[in-house]
Amino acid sequence: MKITKITVTLLTIAGLSAAAFAANLEPAEQIETRQAGYKFMSWNMKKIKANLEGNYSQAAVQGAANAIAGIANSGMGALYGPGTDKAIGDVQTRVKPELFTEPEEVGRVARDFIEAANDLVEVAALGDPDDVKTAFGDLGKSCKACHDQFRMDKK
């Protein structure tokens, strides 16, 4: 399997070796799996938002933060392999071509995202909703930074 420069960058960021590649997924499956990760993180972001706006449950927020960080740190770069830059049959993707050609910028937004997710886990464990609100805002900004640069708008 050809390992692209961008994927190596993303794996390096996540502290993972090429061993992560051993579980090869077909390109369409890579697209579906990365989208599954984002969907599950999105649900957990919504839960944290709802907790900050309503009754705050530390257990619920911690659980959601851990889920997001677990996914963020799992080496999702391996899900942007060759052939995953455009739709495959019914499997659509909104990824921009730039994600595959701008490894340094991708690395920067990926690092920011992982760092923000890990920070949220730390403050969620301490339990101060104000600190969680700040960390949650920072995490949201790191999501948006990647969406703005590397995701197409919905048609």
Add this chain to the structure above:
Amino acid sequence: MKITKITVTLLTIAGLSAAAFAANLEPAEQIETRQAGYKFMSWNMKKIKANLEGNYSQAAVQGAANAIAGIANSGMGALYGPGTDKAIGDVQTRVKPELFTEPEEVGRVARDFIEAANDLVEVAALGDPDDVKTAFGDLGKSCKACHDQFRMDKK
């Protein structure tokens, strides 16, 4: 919103209050989100299996174990709300009716699953592949126990 007995059971298992419900998702979105969680866990199970069968990377296995446990502990019971027991439009589900009528048994398999996922995180951090292999096997069995009882076969 009506909170079913089964959902309360699952939330209790995960140590979560009803606050987790604040982020209400529509039934179809609940089905898609739980399937996203399972898909992402499945990818991480495959990675661990590949590491156990090939070159073992502790970082990769830890990352995968943390992702699985993060998802497992995020209160997925909230994604089995009313109206999510059968297909909604194009959104299919293989859940069996029993999942909504046998809360005690669901609670048992859910507890086993969460415990096995947390055990895997612990041994993955210690880094002995033999221990990881055992814990990984136990986790696989806990997945299968739920599939056998509460998931329909593929058509």
